[in-house]
Amino acid sequence: MSQTATEGPRSSGPGKPVPRPTPETAFYWEGTKQGELRLQRCGACRQVFFYPRSSCPHCGSTEVPWFVASGRGRLHSYVISHRAAPGFEDEVPYAIALVELEEGPRLMANIVGMPQTPEALVLDMALEVAFEPRGDQMVPVFQPAAGGAASGAGA
Amino acid sequence: MSGGTDRSLRGAVAIVGAAESERIGVVPDRSALELHVESARLALADAGLGIGDIDGVAAAGISPVVVAHALGITPTYVDGTMVGGCSFLVHVRHALAAIAAGLAEVVLITHGESGRSRVGAPPRVFDPASPQGQFEAPYGPVGPPTLFPIGVLRYMQRYGLTHEQLASVAVAQRRWAHQVPRAMFRDLITVEDVLASRMVAYPMHLLECCLVTDGGGALVVTSAARAKAAPGPKPPVYVLGTGEASETPLVSMMEDVTTSKAFRLSSARAFAQAGIGPKDVDHLMIYDAFAHLPIYGLEDLGFVGRGEAGAFIAEGRTSPGGELPLNTNGGGLSYTHTGMYGMFLVQESVRQLRGEAAAQVPGVEVSVAQGVGGMFMAAGTLVLGTEATLSG
Structure with a gap:
């Protein structure tokens, strides 16, 4: 699976929800x-x-x-939204994912730097955290882990 | 009596009045409050009672104080419990406790929602400082379709559920809706139709997502003693067991995204109080905001084993003529879904137990209604039965 394809530009807004x-x-x-x-x-x-x-x-x-935290995790589950939330208009369809962190907890995130397709988004694939500007905050997102462990090593 | 499973309260109260609003679906000439009020009037008429007989009022979406005042009731007991679409099942459980404790004698429970037309509907508020605002909203969810099914792919991987089996949930429920004149969608559909419908949030297609409608419903609950001493026009439906539970306000924080902890805990409490198990159930309602909920529900309530529900539904075993009639009004997928659909679960259970449902199942003595609140946030369960089940 190729990780070279990058999807539409990731935008930091305006209009994307900003956590308070x-x-x-x-x-x-x-x-x-x-x-x-x-x-x-x-x-x-x-x-x-x-x-x-x-x-x-x-x-x-x-x-x-x-x-x-290590910032390492695995893709636990996701949906691919075909409707755009405010600020996400240029990114549909896009995945809304659950990432299981190496330390145990799960959190919601977007998966960036790879195609937003069921074929590319393989459950249990290795991910690492990145941070995206969002208003006056930085929001954690995840990308395929360096080292190309994106084939879903499985648990 | 941990968790409120006191067996002595089995059958202590009964639903003696039940009604939906005159019209459901697209009702732009009724406000949300009026849908509460109209449903209340119809439920009172169904019970042969008037506003002077009511001393307890419960409602969600709109305060029970507002509903009571609009109707001209000055209650001794109000319950504004708001835990999403299962609130009304929880209100029945709380009414049981209130009546047993002498806080009220006759409790009116109302629902009304202008979910589609948004007439007099409470504004949808978003708080960026809430847990959801901080830890989910930044990732672009667009309402429940992009959040509620977030565990489905993990479920599919773990248990081998196929897209076709998931689609068969919508097919099975449409078979029921086909027999129900009030259902919004009645035309029979196939698995291929479901899979060809627009993708909303992979893996969920449009026909695997609930409707958005207007409508209301109301229930009148009183003690079994009063139901016997002052019988109304309709046979009482007895509350044999009740359960409630909550798990998490954030679907992303579920302990296990392939099962609902709230479903498991709530239903176990209700079955324990009723002293029965899944094998004793003639008719079942499971809140189906999306097609995966009946799958989770069948397993979490113990009707089938883990990973078996998809095949069970696809084989037609919950369809008309099947061994376990499920969502016989057509459900949120085909009948109606106002936003907090739980009231309509109870309405259909009552109709089936009275023998007056549009798609009537022969010989229903025990019906279970399983509600969900939020997105696997909370749950409420009712085990309901005819008078014949009281000696059970």
């Missing part, structure tokens, strides 16, 4: 501006979780320090 951080998520969004995907690992039960919260959803502990 809250006090409990601000550290996450400060991280994306520095090219870091930050997660929390519970100090009590050691479980990693996403999205950012002030207590651990597994055990309730409020000792939930941050660390920088």
